Amino acid sequence: MNKKSVRDIDLRGKRVFCRVDFNVPMQEGQITDDTRIKAAVPTIQYIIDQGGKAILASHLGRPKGKVVEEMRLTPVAKRLSELLGKEVKKLDEAIGENVKAAIAAMNDGDVILLENVRFYAGEEKNDPELAKAFAELADVYVNDAFGAAHRAHASTEGIAHYLPAVAGFLMLKEIEILGKALSNPERPFTAIIGGAKVKDKIGVIENLLEKVDNLIIGGGLAYTFVKAQGHEIGKSLLEEDKIELAKSFMEKAKENGVRFLMPIDAVVADEFSENANTKVVDITEIPADWEALDIGPKTVELYQQVIMDSKLVIWNGPMGVFEMDAFAKGTNAIAEAMAKTNATTIIGGGDSAAAVEKAGYADQMTHISTGGGASLEFMEGKELPGVVALNDKE
Ligand SMILES: Nc1ncnc2c1ncn2[C@@H]1O[C@H](COP(=O)(O)OP(=O)(O)OP(=O)(O)O)[C@@H](O)[C@H]1O
Numbered sequence: 271m272n273k274k275s276v277r278d279i280d281l282r283g284k285r286v287f288c289r290v291d292f293n294v295p296m297q298e299g300q301i302t303d304d305t306r307i308k309a310a311v312p313t314i315q316y317i318i319d320q321g322g323k324a325i326l327a328s329h330l331g332r333p334k335g336k337v338v339e340e341m342r343l344t345p346v347a348k349r350l351s352e353l354l355g356k357e358v359k360k361l362d363e364a365i366g367e368n369v370k371a372a373i374a375a376m377n378d379g380d381v382i383l384l385e386n387v388r389f390y391a392g393e394e395k396n397d398p399e400l401a402k403a404f405a406e407l408a409d410v411y412v413n414d415a416f417g418a419a420h421r422a423h424a425s426t427e428g429i430a431h432y433l434p435a436v437a438g439f440l441m442l443k444e445i446e447i448l449g450k451a452l453s454n455p456e457r458p459f460t461a462i463i464g465g466a467k468v469k470d471k472i473g474v475i476e477n478l479l480e481k482v483d484n485l486i487i488g489g490g491l492a493y494t495f496v497k498a499q500g501h502e503i504g505k506s507l508l509e510e511d512k513i514e515l516a517k518s519f520m521e522k523a524k525e526n527g528v529r530f531l532m533p534i535d536a537v538v539a540d541e542f543s544e545n546a547n548t549k550v551v552d553i554t555e556i557p558a559d560w561e562a563l564d565i566g567p568k569t570v571e572l573y574q575q576v577i578m579d580s581k582l583v584i585w586n587g588p589m590g591v592f593e594m595d596a597f598a599k600g601t602n603a604i605a606e607a608m609a610k611t612n613a614t615t616i617i618g619g620g621d622s623a624a625a626v627e628k629a630g631y632a633d634q635m636t637h638i639s640t641g642g643g644a645s646l647e648f649m650e651g652k653e654l655p656g657v658v659a660l661n662d663k664e
């Protein structure tokens with residue numbers, strides 16, 4: 271990457287405003303997955319070791335510019351403090367006189383966590399006044415929030431215009447791994463795209479059709495493609511207005527010499543429920559009153575073979591309704607093949623990352639992105655505003 275990183279600047283004695291993505295899942299005030307906190311530790315530890323004053327900022331959830339008690343970052347500060355083995359002072363605001371006073375009292379190597387930046391309406395509007403207020407708190411800006419890099423917000427983009435601005439280690443790692451995969455892929459290169467809707471994956475399918483050798487389609491979005499091939503899909507997910515687009519993707523694949531793989535069988539259910547009656551049917555024989563909620567065993571075998579024969583596999587989006595055990599087999603089987611193959615394996619965050627974690631294969635993947643939307647936009651070939659705003663290497 272041609273952007274400066276924490277390694278390129280002097281941090282000793284400096285106040286370092288470090289944007290991280292601590293948007294972690296919580297249930298009743300408890301953090302249920304601390305992956306994103308752990309992923310930011312190397313950069314935070316580096317700031318401490320270099321004798322900087324770490325002023326951390328993050329969003330949590332979507333409080334829409336207001337204080338929402340359940341979205342305070344207090345539990346995150348506690349967990350981070352355990353991980354770092356040192357005190358993390360949590361403030362109840364992110365700007366203002368109290369914050370300035372707390373920062374003025376910091377010693378080199380101290381860590382402060384500001385309050386949820388989305389409690390301020392200016393954050394998501396990328397208000398220059400808020401960006402300036404953040405910038406006033408520090409001497410240097412470090413962006414390590416890859417998961418939020420697709421948002422042009424005051425703490426991810428705006429602030430970078432008012433301070434020396436560099437990338438953290440997590441940001442570097444994500445961009446390097448995803449960037450290399452897309453610009454200089456090992457081949458055969460396979461992409462697996464699942465999830466609920468074609469609508470959400472148009473950009474990524476378009477971009478990948480120019481790059482991959484194999485494009486595997488699964489999940490709810492597959493059935494619009496099945497319909498586009500002229501088959502009946504019963505009550506399976508359908509986006510009527512995307513049928514023509516699905517056809518054009520299949521044609522494009524042919525033109526580009528991309529092998530386009532779609533389900534050949536499916537697990538169908540008579541209702542959308544864990545306790546539904548289910549059966550496996552050929553993809554051309556989905557009954558009128560049933561809906562396809564997972565890929566079938568023949569499809570699993572086909573997809574697994576392609577994964578085993580690949581040198582690079584990128585995966586985004588589950589193959590079925592993996593939240594219900596009855597329809598999680600396809601997703602788990604893909605995770606298993608990803609764990610077994612000798613290929614470089616990259617998980618594009620979000621639901622696929624959760625599925626891999628749940629199946630116990632996380633440590634067997636080459637890289638699991640901490641970004642959901644961010645990794646998807648990166649795979650669409652879009653520039654991420656949080657990265658663009660950082661200083662270029664001279
Ligand atoms: N056949 C299906 N029918 C209905 N819903 C499905 C089907 N297959 C998958 N889903 C649902 O799709 C949802 C995930 O899709 P979504 O597009 O939200 O995730 P994603 O964003 O693709 O995944 P990621 O978070 O990895 O990027 C899951 O909740 C899953 O239950």
Ligand SMILES: O=C(O)[C@H](O)COP(=O)(O)O
Binds near residue numbers: 291421644
């Ligand atoms: O969880 C994410 O994908 C990031 O933290 C961004 O969150 P957002 O979609 O609420 O902007």
